[in-house]
Amino acid sequence: MQLRKQIIISKLPSHVAIIMDGNGRWARQRGLDRVFGHQQGVTALREVIETAAELGIKYLTLYAFSTENWGRPDEEISALMGIMVQSLNKETDTLLKNNIRLLTIGDVDRLAVDVKERLAETIQVTSVNTGLNLVVALSYSSRWEITEAARRISIDVIKGNLNQDSIHEEDFEKYLTTYGIPDPELLIRTSGELRISNFLLWQLAYTELYFTDTLWPDFGKDDFYSAILDFQKRERRFGKTSEQVLEK
Numbered sequence: 001m002q003l004r005k006q007i008i009i010s011k012l013p014s015h016v017a018i019i020m021d022g023n024g025r026w027a028r029q030r031g032l033d034r035v036f037g038h039q040q041g042v043t044a045l046r047e048v049i050e051t052a053a054e055l056g057i058k059y060l061t062l063y064a065f066s067t068e069n070w071g072r073p074d075e076e077i078s079a080l081m082g083i084m085v086q087s088l089n090k091e092t093d094t095l096l097k098n099n100i101r102l103l104t105i106g107d108v109d110r111l112a113v114d115v116k117e118r119l120a121e122t123i124q125v126t127s128v129n130t131g132l133n134l135v136v137a138l139s140y141s142s143r144w145e146i147t148e149a150a151r152r153i154s155i156d157v158i159k160g161n162l163n164q165d166s167i168h169e170e171d172f173e174k175y176l177t178t179y180g181i182p183d184p185e186l187l188i189r190t191s192g193e194l195r196i197s198n199f200l201l202w203q204l205a206y207t208e209l210y211f212t213d214t215l216w217p218d219f220g221k222d223d224f225y226s227a228i229l230d231f232q233k234r235e236r237r238f239g240k241t242s243e244q245v246l247e248k
């Protein structure tokens with residue numbers, strides 16, 4: 001049976017996060033420069049966004065550029081930023097047509113002015129959209145995010161806006177760059193790497209993890225459906241017993 005038909009729509013993960021990995025290897029396998037892999041990655045990106053929107057998933061978070069990725073060769077960084085501006089120029093209308101709202105998480109202030117401006121524009125014009133929330137992690141890492149939260153909490157405590165004796169998880173979350181976005185229910189990582197690479201460490205506490213050997217540029221609709229089907233077979237216990245979960 002077609003994979004799409006096997007998906008139970010009432011049991012969709014409301015938030016899927018993806019570590020889009022393997023662009024460089026995809027290009028190298030073809031004797032091409034890594035940049036071709038990143039360009040090809042945009043095709044996979046479009047397909048996954050379209051699939052998520054069509055299924056009715058509420059949040060899709062994509063890891064596009066990590067804090068650590070700033071350590072890559074300058075040419076690769078500028079190529080990636082170029083691809084980003086190009087895609088925003090090309091795809092803003094598609095986002096509008098499909099009722100998709102663009103959001104970013106991360107230290108976007110570190111991005112080049114043209115990228116920042118282009119992003120701000122698209123975020124602004126899509127802010128009224130009520131369909132899929134497309135969250136792009138840019139210059140993002142969890143350790144940056146958590147350190148930043150700690151810094152801002154200290155400022156608020158010193159100013160007297162926050163009492164240090166009553167800081168609960170919900171208060172801490174307000175200082176994270178993901179504030180307002182529910183935790184991911186499913187995390188997908190492509191390219192066979194079995195690691196988190198500094199992505200959403202706080203938010204992934206109870207997320208279901210799915211790893212596939214497929215390289216990001218080859219990741220398509222059916223790969224996405226397979227990940228969702230795998231998720232739908234799992235029993236999420238959140239620390240409870242299986243009996244307790246089944247009772248509900």
Ligand code: IPE
Nearest residue numbers: 020021022023024025064065
């Ligand atoms: C993921 O692909 C894209 C980014 C990290 C920007 P990579 O560029 O990491 O590809 P590999 O892992 O080297 O194959």
Ligand code: IPE
Nearest residue numbers: 019020021063064065066197
């Ligand atoms: C993680 O991929 C970051 C993104 C996909 C943007 P990397 O390729 O940078 O991760 P490592 O270095 O293999 O852990």
Ligand code: MG
Nearest residue numbers: 021022023024
């Ligand atoms: Mg990689």
